Amino acid sequence: MTQETISSQEEIVLLSVGSLEPEAYAYGIQKEIKDQANLNWSLGTIHTILYRLENKGLLKSAMGGASEKRGGRSKRLYSLTAKGYGNIQQIQETRQAMWNRLATNKPSF
Amino acid sequence: MEKNPSHSPPKRAQRLLERFIDDQWWNELAGDLEEQFEDNIDQKGLTKAKLIYWIEVIRLFRPHLFKRTKQHARIMMTGNHLKISYRNLKKNKVYASINILGLSIGIASVMLIAIYVNYETSYDKFFQDSDRVYRAALERVYPGRVKTFGTSSIMLAPTLRENYPQVEAVTRLHRLFFTNEVPIGFPDNDRTFLETKFLFGDSLFFKVFSHEFIVGDGDNALNNPTDVVLTESTAMRYFGTTDAVDKILNVNNGTRRVTGVIKDIPANSHIHFDLLGSTRSVPQLNNAIDIQSWVNPWVYTYLKLKEGVDPVSFEKEFSSLVDTYGGASIAQTSGSDWKEKGHQYNYFLQPIESIHLESQLDVEVEPNSDIVYVYIISVVALIILTISSINFVNLSIARSTERAKEVGIRKVMGSQRSALISQFLTESIFICLIASVISIGLVFIGIPQFNRILGTSLDFGTIIQPIALVMLIAFILIIGIVSGFYPALVISALQPSKVLKGSYKNSSKGIWLRNGLITLQFVISIFMISGSIIVSQQMKYLTNKDLGFNKDNLMVIHQTGGLGTNYNAFYNEVSQLSTVQKAGGSTFIPGEFMGSGVFYVDDSDVGAVRGNTLSANQEYIETMEFDIVMGRNFDRQYNDSLKVIVNEATVKAMGVEDPIGMKFLSNNNPNAPTFEFTIIGVVKDYNFYSLHSEIGPIFMFYGLSNFTPSVTVLRLNQGDITATVDQVQAKWEGLTEQPFKYSFLDDNLERQYEADQASTSVFDIFTLIAIIMSCTGLFGLATYVVNQRSKEMSIRKVLGASLPSIITVFAKDFLLLIMLAFVIGSPIAYFALRAWLSNFAYHIDIGILAFLLAGSITVLLVFITVSYQGIKVALVNPTKVLRSE
Numbered sequence: 001m002t003q004e005t006i007s008s009q010e011e012i013v014l015l016s017v018g019s020l021e022p023e024a025y026a027y028g029i030q031k032e033i034k035d036q037a038n039l040n041w042s043l044g045t046i047h048t049i050l051y052r053l054e055n056k057g058l059l060k061s062a063m064g065g066a067s068e069k070r071g072g073r074s075k076r077l078y079s080l081t082a083k084g085y086g087n088i089q090q091i092q093e094t095r096q097a098m099w100n101r102l103a104t105n106k107p108s109f
Numbered sequence: 110m111e112k113n114p115s116h117s118p119p120k121r122a123q124r125l126l127e128r129f130i131d132d133q134w135w136n137e138l139a140g141d142l143e144e145q146f147e148d149n150i151d152q153k154g155l156t157k158a159k160l161i162y163w164i165e166v167i168r169l170f171r172p173h174l175f176k177r178t179k180q181h182a183r184i185m186m187t188g189n190h191l192k193i194s195y196r197n198l199k200k201n202k203v204y205a206s207i208n209i210l211g212l213s214i215g216i217a218s219v220m221l222i223a224i225y226v227n228y229e230t231s232y233d234k235f236f237q238d239s240d241r242v243y244r245a246a247l248e249r250v251y252p253g254r255v256k257t258f259g260t261s262s263i264m265l266a267p268t269l270r271e272n273y274p275q276v277e278a279v280t281r282l283h284r285l286f287f288t289n290e291v292p293i294g295f296p297d298n299d300r301t302f303l304e305t306k307f308l309f310g311d312s313l314f315f316k317v318f319s320h321e322f323i324v325g326d327g328d329n330a331l332n333n334p335t336d337v338v339l340t341e342s343t344a345m346r347y348f349g350t351t352d353a354v355d356k357i358l359n360v361n362n363g364t365r366r367v368t369g370v371i372k373d374i375p376a377n378s379h380i381h382f383d384l385l386g387s388t389r390s391v392p393q394l395n396n397a398i399d400i401q402s403w404v405n406p407w408v409y410t411y412l413k414l415k416e417g418v419d420p421v422s423f424e425k426e427f428s429s430l431v432d433t434y435g436g437a438s439i440a441q442t443s444g445s446d447w448k449e450k451g452h453q454y455n456y457f458l459q460p461i462e463s464i465h466l467e468s469q470l471d472v473e474v475e476p477n478s479d480i481v482y483v484y485i486i487s488v489v490a491l492i493i494l495t496i497s498s499i500n501f502v503n504l505s506i507a508r509s510t511e512r513a514k515e516v517g518i519r520k521v522m523g524s525q526r527s528a529l530i531s532q533f534l535t536e537s538i539f540i541c542l543i544a545s546v547i548s549i550g551l552v553f554i555g556i557p558q559f560n561r562i563l564g565t566s567l568d569f570g571t572i573i574q575p576i577a578l579v580m581l582i583a584f585i586l587i588i589g590i591v592s593g594f595y596p597a598l599v600i601s602a603l604q605p606s607k608v609l610k611g612s613y614k615n616s617s618k619g620i621w622l623r624n625g626l627i628t629l630q631f632v633i634s635i636f637m638i639s640g641s642i643i644v645s646q647q648m649k650y651l652t653n654k655d656l657g658f659n660k661d662n663l664m665v666i667h668q669t670g671g672l673g674t675n676y677n678a679f680y681n682e683v684s685q686l687s688t689v690q691k692a693g694g695s696t697f698i699p700g701e702f703m704g705s706g707v708f709y710v711d712d713s714d715v716g717a718v719r720g721n722t723l724s725a726n727q728e729y730i731e732t733m734e735f736d737i738v739m740g741r742n743f744d745r746q747y748n749d750s751l752k753v754i755v756n757e758a759t760v761k762a763m764g765v766e767d768p769i770g771m772k773f774l775s776n777n778n779p780n781a782p783t784f785e786f787t788i789i790g791v792v793k794d795y796n797f798y799s800l801h802s803e804i805g806p807i808f809m810f811y812g813l814s815n816f817t818p819s820v821t822v823l824r825l826n827q828g829d830i831t832a833t834v835d836q837v838q839a840k841w842e843g844l845t846e847q848p849f850k851y852s853f854l855d856d857n858l859e860r861q862y863e864a865d866q867a868s869t870s871v872f873d874i875f876t877l878i879a880i881i882m883s884c885t886g887l888f889g890l891a892t893y894v895v896n897q898r899s900k901e902m903s904i905r906k907v908l909g910a911s912l913p914s915i916i917t918v919f920a921k922d923f924l925l926l927i928m929l930a931f932v933i934g935s936p937i938a939y940f941a942l943r944a945w946l947s948n949f950a951y952h953i954d955i956g957i958l959a960f961l962l963a964g965s966i967t968v969l970l971v972f973i974t975v976s977y978q979g980i981k982v983a984l985v986n987p988t989k990v991l992r993s994e
Contacts, residue, residue, distance in 0.1 A: 025137070027141040027144050030145070042169075043141055043169060044169040044171055045168065047171070051173055067144075069144050069147050070144045071139070071140065071143045073136050073137065073139055073143070074136060075137055075140060076137040
C-alpha cells in the first residue's frame, strides 16, 4: 500500500476523526483536540487540514444532522477511508516498533 | 438547552463570513461557529465568546474557502490587462523604452539621493547615547569682531567635570594644528609610515565615544602619556594582526605603547583617526595645563550629559563659567579690564549629531559638509521625479491616439468606464514596476561611481532592507497611480462612435494642463541649465582667480625641517638644478592652517591687530612672486632679524597710511620680555586660505640665518617635471633618511574646493539627467502634436509650404511656452544661485548671459526634437495622409 506522507497536524486530525466517528465534524474535532492533546487550534486551521486530507483521499465527508444549537444548520460529517485508516495504522506500527527498540536499548541521560 | 435570542453571535462577523466564504462551505462553518459560540457563552461569558467568534472568523480567511466567481473574474481581468500592457509595450518599442528608461532613471535618481541624504543625516548617530553628547564650542568676542571656534580651552573639561553634576562624562580631543604628518617608526625594523590621522584624547575619551574595542579596554586605554590606541586597519598595516597590544611605536619625541585596538571608525563620523595618542604626550598642552590657560582654544571638548538634563538650561547655567574659573588666566594676557575692553569667551553646546551638517566654525576637526547641499540635492531629487512623472503623463496622453480604437472597441463590447480606468492604471503600475526593477540595477551600478565622486561610503544594502523595500513599493504604486490617473481619465472618456469613425481629436480641455506641464518642464530645464553654467563659472573662477601669487609650476617639499643641519646643503643643491628657477623656504604655504597671534603697535592711537603668522626668508617671497606694494623685501645684507612684512589687510586693520617703520610689540605687558618688530614692507593681499574666506591680516617674520624652513617651495621651469622631481628626490635621499614628500601647490589649492567640486559634479550629473529627460518628454509630446496636425500639415504642403515653414509652425507653439518658462525660471534660478554664491567670500557676479544661454540651449533642444518629428511628417506624401479621411 502506497503511503501518503502526512504531517503530525494531519495525523492528529485523522486520529480524532477516527475516534469521533460517526459524529466527526469540524467543531467536534476542535473540542477533541483541545481535550486530548491540549492544543488550541482554530476552526480555520482544522478545516484546512480536513480539506487537504479529503483531497488526499484519506477522509470522506457527507452532510448530516442539523441541531437547534447550530441555528438549524447541518454539519459536515467526516469519516476515515480505508486508505486513511491504513495510513495512521502504519504510522502507529512504525512508532511502536521503534519505541520497542528504544526501550530495550535503555538510553541513559 | 434554551436558546437565548439576545445571545447571538456578532452580526458584523456573521455578515463578513457570509460575504467571503463560498456557499459550498458557508452553511456548515456558520453552524460550527455558532455551536462553538453557544458553548463559549456558558463556559467563558458573552464578551469573551464574541471575541473568540471574531478571531475564528478572521482565521477562516483561507484561499480554498473563498467565493469563486467574482474573485476569478478579477484575476482574469487583471491578467488580461497585463497581457494588453505587455503587447502595447512590444508594439511601440520607442515609446516603451523612452517611458520605462525615463521613469527608471527618475526612480533610480531618487533612490540614490535618498540613500545619500540618509547617509549624510546619519553622522555620529552610531555612538551610544549620541543624542546626549555635545561639543562645547567657543564664541570668542574680540573688541570689534567675533570669531567662533570648534575648539575650547584645555581647562574647560576639568572645570565641567568638577563643578557641574549634570555632566556624565567629558573628554578632550586634540589634533596637531601645525603638522600635517607624523612619521611613525618601529624599534625592530626601519619601516616608516607618515600618518595624517593622528589625534589625541584624554583618558576619558572612550567614556564619551563608545568605540568598540577588539583588544584592550576603553577604561584604561589612555591612562599614560605613552599610550596609543590604533584602529583595526592601522594595526593590520603595522603588524599584520589586530593583536597589537604592548607593541612599541617610535614617534618623533619618544616611544608609544599600543594599549588597544578598536574597530575602524565608520565613514559617517566627524572625527576620524588612525592613531589616538594621549593629550598628555603633547608638550604644548601640558604647558597650557600647567599655567591653567583659558586663553588658547587648543582642544575640542566633548561632553555627555546625564539622562534628562535639558541642554538649553544647562548651557545657560555654565555660560558664566569662564568669568568664575578663568578670569585670572585671561587677565594675565588681556589685562584685568578685559571685559571692559570688549573681550568675551562664550561657550555653547553643539549636539554631535548636528556637527557634520550644521557646524561651520573655525578649526573644525575635519571639513564638514553643509546642510544646504542636502537641501539642494533633495530638491533636485524632487525635480527629477517631477520631470519623469510629467514625461510619463505626456507620453501616455500622446499614445492615447493609438489607443483610441482599442478603447472604442472595448466600450462597444460593454466595458465600463471604471474597468477602463483600472486597465490603464494597471498598465501604468506595470510600467512603474518594470522601471523600478531596472532602477534598482541602475542604483547598483551608480553607487560606486557616486562614492568615487563624493568620497562617501554609501551602501547598496540600505535599499534592500525590508522597510526600504516596502517604502519603494508604496512609492512605485503612488507614482503609478498619480501619473496614470490623468491619462486613464482622458482615454476612458473617449466616445466610441466618434473614435471608431476615425475622427478622433482630443478635446481642448486638457490643453491647459498639458501646456502647464510642458512649461513646468521648461522652467526646470532653464533653472538647471543656468544653474550649472553659473556653478561651473564660479568653479573656474576659484581655480583661475589671481590669488596674489603665482601658483603654477610650484613644487612644494614638505617636512624640510627634518633635514636639520643639512638644510642649507640641500637648499644649495636644489636651487642650482637647471630646471629650478628659484627656491625659498617658509613655515606655511597657502592653504595650510596657520598659527595666529595678537600684536600691539607702538603707537597708542593704533589698536592691536590679530593675524596669522609665519616665518619666511627673502627667497620665499621672491619664489612665490608676492607683489611688494610698499617698502622692501627681507635682505641678507641687512640685519633683518626683528623685521616683519605684512599684507594690505594688516595695514587696513591698523588704519594708517604709511606703516613702514612702525613697530609691532609681541605683548603689552611691561613686566614681560617684549620683542619689537619693525615693518619693512607690505605685500599685496594674497589668498592664504580658500576663497570661502576673506583675506585677513598676516605677519611674515624674517627667518634668521639658522632658520630651517618646514616647507620649501621650488619654482620649476616648464618641461619634464617628473625628471626634476626625481633629481630633487635623489638630493634629498643623499642627505637624510626621512621620507621624501612633495606636492604641487596648484593641486593643494584645488583640494580646498573638493567638497564644492564634488557637489558640483553631482549637480552636473543630475542636471544632465534632468535635461535628457525633459527632451524625451518633449519628444513624446512633439509626436503627439505632429500626429494631431498631420492633416493640416499635408494640406499646407499641398498648398506649397516649404519644409522649414512647416517646422516653424510646429515649433511656434513651443517657443511661446519657452518664453513663458524663461520669465518664470530665470528669477528663481537667480535667487537660488545668489544664495549659493554667498558661501564664497570671493565670487562672480551673476550676469544675464547665463540665463540667455540657458534659454537658447532650451530653444535649440526643442527645435531639434520638434524638427525630427516635423520632418518625418513633412516628408510623407500628402496623398497618403489625406486619403484616409
